[in-house]
Amino acid sequence: MALLPILEYPHPNLRKVARRVEHFDDELRRLVDDMFETMYAAPGIGLAATQVDVHRKIAVVDVSEGKDQPLVLINAEILEASGVEEMEEGCLSIPGLHEKVARKERVRVRYQDLDGVEHELDTGGLLAVCIQHELDHLEGRLFIDHLSPLKRERALKKYEKLRKRERA
Ligand code: GNR
Ligand code: NI
Numbered sequence: 103m104a105l106l107p108i109l110e111y112p113h114p115n116l117r118k119v120a121r122r123v124e125h126f127d128d129e130l131r132r133l134v135d136d137m138f139e140t141m142y143a144a145p146g147i148g149l150a151a152t153q154v155d156v157h158r159k160i161a162v163v164d165v166s167e168g169k170d171q172p173l174v175l176i177n178a179e180i181l182e183a184s185g186v187e188e189m190e191e192g193c194l195s196i197p198g199l200h201e202k203v204a205r206k207e208r209v210r211v212r213y214q215d216l217d218g219v220e221h222e223l224d225t226g227g228l229l230a231v232c233i234q235h236e237l238d239h240l241e242g243r244l245f246i247d248h249l250s251p252l253k254r255e256r257a258l259k260k261y262e263k264l265r266k267r268e269r270a
Contacts, residue, residue, distance in 0.1 A: 106140045106154040111196045111244065111261070120152055120159045120240040123176050126218040130160070134174055134216060137162045142169060146194045148232045150239030153195050161236035165228045178213035178237055180206075181222070189231050191245045198264040201257050203248045205234050 109116050123130060133156060141149040141162055151160040161175045185207030192200045208226040211233055215221060225233070235245060246254050 103139045104136050105143055106136050108140065108144070108149075108153050108194050109155055111193075111246075113195075115155055115157075116152060116195055116239070116244060117242040118152060118157045119242050120150075120157045123158050123160060123214070126176075126214075126216060130176075131216055134160065134162060138164075138172055141194075144194050145169075147228070148236045149194065150236045152239045152242070159240050161233075161240065163229070163232050163236060165232055174216055175211070175213040175233065175236070176215065176218075178211055178233070178240075180209050180234070180237065181212050182210040184208050185226075187226075187231065189228070191231070191235060193235070193245055195239075196244065196246065196261060198268075199246075199257055199261045201245065201249060201253065203231075203245050205231050205248075209233060 137149050137151065137154060140154065147165045148161060148163040151158050159177045161178065163173045163175065164171055183206035186204055187207040188202050188204050190200050191203045207230065209230045210222060210224045212220065212222050238244065246257055249257060
């Protein structure tokens with residue numbers, strides 16, 4: 103197991119679009135193990151492969167209180183989405199910035215597990231928001247992309263200040 107470095111905004115590779123996973127092998131298992139370790143250590147409730155500079159459709163999620171409900175989503179797609187929900191989001195790739203984002207309230211997701219077996223999941227609440235956030239990363243999108251131009255401008259200025267303070 104190993105902690106992986108997380109890319110931070112504005113790293114250009116955060117904009118890359120991930121490709122499908124074709125081989126469900128030991129290399130994939132090792133990467134997923136390392137992604138979980140990195141996510142739990144951060145700590146975070148989700149992590150997309152894009153954030154660790156691997157451009158494959160892989161995301162790990164655990165929104166449980168006890169951090170004991172790991173979920174691996176490979177080649178995930180949203181089949182159906184409904185409703186609207188606003189939630190405050192953060193991102194390990196934009197550390198320190200938290201903004202309200204409007205997302206779909208419920209999603210039906212089709213994905214494969216580590217063995218390549220297909221599953222469907224119908225969910226809402228924090229898990230639905232987190233899944234949408236992670237699938238966005240795999241398409242090169244960040245939560246700030248969902249803000250209005252004005253809010254996004256303000257958020258990025260805030261982030262710049264946070265960064266400068268951290269470097270000082
Ligand atoms: O740890 C995380 N918290 C979070 C809170 C609200 C909505 C989404 C998230 S995901 C984030 C971890 C992360 O950056 N995943 O890509
Ligand atoms: Ni994120």
